Amino acid sequence: MIKMQEVYMTYPNGVVALNGVNVTIEQGEFVYIVGQSGAGKSTFTKMLFREEVPTKGSVLVNNTDITSLKWKEVPYFRRNIGVVYQDFRLLPKLTVYENIAFALEVIEESPKSIRKRVMNVLDQVGLKNKARFIPDELSGGEQQRVAIARAMVNHPSLLIADEPTGNLDPETSWEIMRILEEINASGTTILMATHSKEIVNTIKKRVIAMEDGMIVRDEHRGEYGYEV
Numbered sequence: 001m002i003k004m005q006e007v008y009m010t011y012p013n014g015v016v017a018l019n020g021v022n023v024t025i026e027q028g029e030f031v032y033i034v035g036q037s038g039a040g041k042s043t044f045t046k047m048l049f050r051e052e053v054p055t056k057g058s059v060l061v062n063n064t065d066i067t068s069l070k071w072k073e074v075p076y077f078r079r080n081i082g083v084v085y086q087d088f089r090l091l092p093k094l095t096v097y098e099n100i101a102f103a104l105e106v107i108e109e110s111p112k113s114i115r116k117r118v119m120n121v122l123d124q125v126g127l128k129n130k131a132r133f134i135p136d137e138l139s140g141g142e143q144q145r146v147a148i149a150r151a152m153v154n155h156p157s158l159l160i161a162d163e164p165t166g167n168l169d170p171e172t173s174w175e176i177m178r179i180l181e182e183i184n185a186s187g188t189t190i191l192m193a194t195h196s197k198e199i200v201n202t203i204k205k206r207v208i209a210m211e212d213g214m215i216v217r218d219e220h221r222g223e224y225g226y227e228v
C-alpha cells in the first residue's frame with residue numbers, strides 16, 4: 001500500500017514540483033498518472049523509490065515511511081520496487097540475459113537460481129529466444145520487454161512505469177500494455193505515468209491527473225481528459 005501525506009517537493013533550483021500531494025493506492029491497483037509536461041508526474045513517481053526525498057510530508061510504502069530511511073537501507077527497500085523508463089536504460093554492452101541477471105547478482109543469488117529466475121522472467125515477456133542478444137540487436141518493443149523483465153525479476157510489489165510506451169509505435173505499445181496488465185493481474189501494483197490519451201481511454205483504469213504539482217482529479221475508470 002502507498003500513502004502520501006502532504007507531500008511537497010521543491011528542487012534546489014527553487015522549482016516547486018509537488019505542492020501538497022495526498023493519495024492512497026492499494027496493493028494490486030493499476031493507476032495512470034496523467035498531466036501536461038512539467039505537472040510533476042515523474043517527481044511523484046520518484047518519491048516512491050527514494051530517487052528524490054520530499055521537502056515535506058510522508059511517503060508510506062508498505063507501512064514504512066521511506067522519507068526517513070537511511071542511505072544504507074535504500075538498496076534493500078528498492079528490491080521491492082521495479083522501475084521502467086521511456087528510454088529503456090539497458091546496459092548496452094551486456095546481453096539480455098546479463099542485463100537481467102545483473103539485478104540478481106548484486107544481491108548474491110546462487111548461479112543456478114539466477115539462471116532459473118532470469119529464464120522464467122524472459123519467458124513471461126516472450127523473449128526466451130533472445131537471451132544472448134545485446135540491446136542494439138533488438139527492436140524498441142523488445143528492449144522495453146527486457147527492461148520490464150529486469151524490473152520484475154525480484155518480484156516487486158510495485159512496478160513504476162514512467163512513459164513506458166513513449167518511444168514505441170502504437171502496435172508495440174499495445175503489446176507492452178498487455179504485459180503490464182498480466183503483471184498487474186498477478187497482484188503487482190502498477191503506477192504508469194503517460195501522455196497516451198488512446199491507451200488511457202481504451203484500457204480503463206484509475207486515473208490521477210496532476211497540474212502544477214497537485215492532484216486535480218482522481219477517478220476510477222477515468223479518462224485522459226487533456227487534448228493532445
Ligand SMILES: Nc1ncnc2c1ncn2[C@@H]1O[C@H](COP(=O)(O)OP(=O)(O)OP(=O)(O)O)[C@@H](O)[C@H]1O
Nearest residue numbers: 011012013015017036037038039040041042043044
Ligand atoms: N532534478 C530537477 N531539478 C530541478 N527541477 C526539476 C528537476 N526535475 C524536475 N524538475 C522540475 O519540476 C517540475 C516537474 O517536473 P516532472 O519531471 O516531475 O514533470 P512531468 O509531469 O513528469 O513532466 P514530463 O511529462 O515532461 O515528463 C518541472 O518544472 C521540472 O522542470
